Amino acid sequence: MSTLRKGVAYSVIAIVALVGILAVLGGLSYQSTVGSGVSESDSLRVAQDDSTQKLEYTKGMVLQNVRFSTLSATLDITKNGGTTDPETYWTCNNVPQPVTSAEFMAAISNGSLQYMIPYIEALKKEPSLVAKDITLSDPECMSVDLPEGSACNHLNCDYFGSGVADETLDVSSPVVTSYKGPLNVNDVGPVRAVHFHNVLYNFFENNEILQVMSTSMAAECPQSELVKLQIAMEDVCDELKKRLDPDNPEYIICEMKLIPAPHTDCTRLKKESTCFSGISLQSGNERAALLHLEDLKYEPLGDATHMEWNIKMVFEEDVPECTPINNNLP
Amino acid sequence: MKEKGQTFEMFGVVVLGVALIVLLFFLGIFSVKGYTGASGELTERHELESFKAGVNSILYTTEPKTGKTITELLGIASKKGNTTIYFGPGVGSIDVKKELEWRFDAIYGKGNWYLRIPFPNVSADVQIVAVVDTSASMCDEINKLVTDVPEILEGIRAKGKKADMTIFRLGTPSCCIEENGKLVPFDINKAKTTDYFHMTTMPQTYQGLQCKNPCGARGSSDEDWGAGLECAIMMGPYKGPGEFGWRENVIRVAIPISDELPGGIECGCPSAISRRFFDRGMKKAIDEEIYVFGFRGDSCGIANTLRDGVCEREDISNYGGIPYCACSRGAVADWMHDISNATGGEMYNLSYVVDSADAIEKLIMSIQPNRVPYLEAGTIPPKDVKNMRSVTSLLPITVLGKYVELFVYNWNKG
Numbered sequence: 001m002s003t004l005r006k007g008v009a010y011s012v013i014a015i016v017a018l019v020g021i022l023a024v025l026g027g028l029s030y031q032s033t034v035g036s037g038v039s040e041s042d043s044l045r046v047a048q049d050d051s052t053q054k055l056e057y058t059k060g061m062v063l064q065n066v067r068f069s070t071l072s073a074t075l076d077i078t079k080n081g082g083t084t085d086p087e088t089y090w091t092c093n094n095v096p097q098p099v100t101s102a103e104f105m106a107a108i109s110n111g112s113l114q115y116m117i118p119y120i121e122a123l124k125k126e127p128s129l130v131a132k133d134i135t136l137s138d139p140e141c142m143s144v145d146l147p148e149g150s151a152c153n154h155l156n157c158d159y160f161g162s163g164v165a166d167e168t169l170d171v172s173s174p175v176v177t178s179y180k181g182p183l184n185v186n187d188v189g190p191v192r193a194v195h196f197h198n199v200l201y202n203f204f205e206n207n208e209i210l211q212v213m214s215t216s217m218a219a220e221c222p223q224s225e226l227v228k229l230q231i232a233m234e235d236v237c238d239e240l241k242k243r244l245d246p247d248n249p250e251y252i253i254c255e256m257k258l259i260p261a262p263h264t265d266c267t268r269l270k271k272e273s274t275c276f277s278g279i280s281l282q283s284g285n286e287r288a289a290l291l292h293l294e295d296l297k298y299e300p301l302g303d304a305t306h307m308e309w310n311i312k313m314v315f316e317e318d319v320p321e322c323t324p325i326n327n328n329l330p
Numbered sequence: 331m332k333e334k335g336q337t338f339e340m341f342g343v344v345v346l347g348v349a350l351i352v353l354l355f356f357l358g359i360f361s362v363k364g365y366t367g368a369s370g371e372l373t374e375r376h377e378l379e380s381f382k383a384g385v386n387s388i389l390y391t392t393e394p395k396t397g398k399t400i401t402e403l404l405g406i407a408s409k410k411g412n413t414t415i416y417f418g419p420g421v422g423s424i425d426v427k428k429e430l431e432w433r434f435d436a437i438y439g440k441g442n443w444y445l446r447i448p449f450p451n452v453s454a455d456v457q458i459v460a461v462v463d464t465s466a467s468m469c470d471e472i473n474k475l476v477t478d479v480p481e482i483l484e485g486i487r488a489k490g491k492k493a494d495m496t497i498f499r500l501g502t503p504s505c506c507i508e509e510n511g512k513l514v515p516f517d518i519n520k521a522k523t524t525d526y527f528h529m530t531t532m533p534q535t536y537q538g539l540q541c542k543n544p545c546g547a548r549g550s551s552d553e554d555w556g557a558g559l560e561c562a563i564m565m566g567p568y569k570g571p572g573e574f575g576w577r578e579n580v581i582r583v584a585i586p587i588s589d590e591l592p593g594g595i596e597c598g599c600p601s602a603i604s605r606r607f608f609d610r611g612m613k614k615a616i617d618e619e620i621y622v623f624g625f626r627g628d629s630c631g632i633a634n635t636l637r638d639g640v641c642e643r644e645d646i647s648n649y650g651g652i653p654y655c656a657c658s659r660g661a662v663a664d665w666m667h668d669i670s671n672a673t674g675g676e677m678y679n680l681s682y683v684v685d686s687a688d689a690i691e692k693l694i695m696s697i698q699p700n701r702v703p704y705l706e707a708g709t710i711p712p713k714d715v716k717n718m719r720s721v722t723s724l725l726p727i728t729v730l731g732k733y734v735e736l737f738v739y740n741w742n743k744g
Contacts, residue, residue: 007335014342304578
């Protein structure tokens, strides 16, 4: 009897142990189900990370394209004298018409877009990007953020902001992820375009350039008119060098020379004006001059890419009447 | 009864044993293996992601002197075909390779990484200065140059290659050319210049140097293409009225065009004097890294000379006992060959008049900029390396719409 009870007792222990083990197994199995759920959500997160990474990678490239496009456009625009048109006259028949900040900004914006489009077109065709299931929209507008001119000087205005106003980036795999909005940078440079524009605008706006020339010509009375003019143009350059970089005027190359007067009206049409405004011919004895400036301080795109400004003007010089040398003689 | 009890006892022990074995099997096979596998995968993934993040952080780091990101610097270097970029006196020079090296070393450790960027083939602009011997025997070649080269340059530019040329005349040719079957005096001043083709008279002196020297008393200064070459290289191509100078980042080419040794007298002059003029030109070309393409004229045959306003045809091969032909095909060819070889250029034999203009086109189209083909930094990966991780990244460059690929590799030592 005692042996039977002992056997039953063993058996009960074994069954209890078995039940316990089954419970442990059940628990483990449950955990593994939960685990696979966790693992599933984990792989979803990994896929999302992958897509986000692709998106950020593409954003980085678009931003770099923004930098190159804006810098290249800025160097073009300054060479044209502040607009997209190389025939930009800042003085027309002695009337000042300098390029305003808004026009300068619009020109950089338009110019940047012209550079940006080929970059994006090429990027869309890049096999590595296509393979990554990334698509991006064509830029339609480039925004430019120039620092306030009045706050600028020759030392603190080396960078400015730019961006694509509304860009759409789509990643279709491993999970669909998108970005829609602006992509901006604030480190386009180093280039002193805004500072130069500011100084030149002030110099032309109040006809200071003609005043400097007039004063200079008055001081050179015995000379011939052309010599006086030549000296006056050199004086303009000296004055501009001082204003553009008082600490290091040697960074500035300035040359002013006479050029053939334009045959058409030098009045500058604003960008909004129609392109068929009729032709009006230039008349009179005006002279035209080209003011050429170079800023050697920075080569923004490396090796011989320094900023140049070419500013044209049409003017009639104010030839001072010279006092006869022998006016004290009887 | 006793047997029944023993049977229960045995049954209990067997069931317990089986259950334990099943439990251990389950834990061992599924759980442990799963955990180790998952943990290995996770570690690998973690390492790859941290590697990628490290590369990205370096690429988008701002280099403090320029205020530019490393990506931007790499884009500029790729166009230049050079890892050192000059950003003007306000910034100075930046060695992009060094900037990459110290950053990668700091993150991955020395000897654990390698990167490579194959630079694209970027066609550089070509600027040419040509120094032209203006003696009568060169009349046809000069005429061909001034007539055809402007069009050739326009054609080349239409194909997307930018080139300009400035001819420095050593004198004023006094000779005749054939027009409609008749010989007429050649007036070089009527030659048309364009935005990309200019012609000017070589000054007698430049920065204290004599640019035109006769070889001895009988020589002719309008044939001194040696000293002339030195002055032309120093002056550079035409920039604007009264202004000369080379542009940056262009392929600089100088072309002496002559059928005589510098200073003239058709090899009859003491060669030491001619050689001195020649050496001046060659030294300047080597010092300034100018490619010289010697155009050797061929004075074997008829020259159309102009004497007292009258055009005459004269066989100059051995004129007046002077061996023009032997000289141009002998010593002149040798010297032209020497200067071309020493500077990485090539000598052209102008056997026919048309060759001069054709040769200009050929050299412009074939000359390649002196660029490094790629940027390479770090340590080349050892062959037996395990756990190699790699990232490929696109980088925009400063050539409109162009991209290059950056390949970065990282591995663990040991």
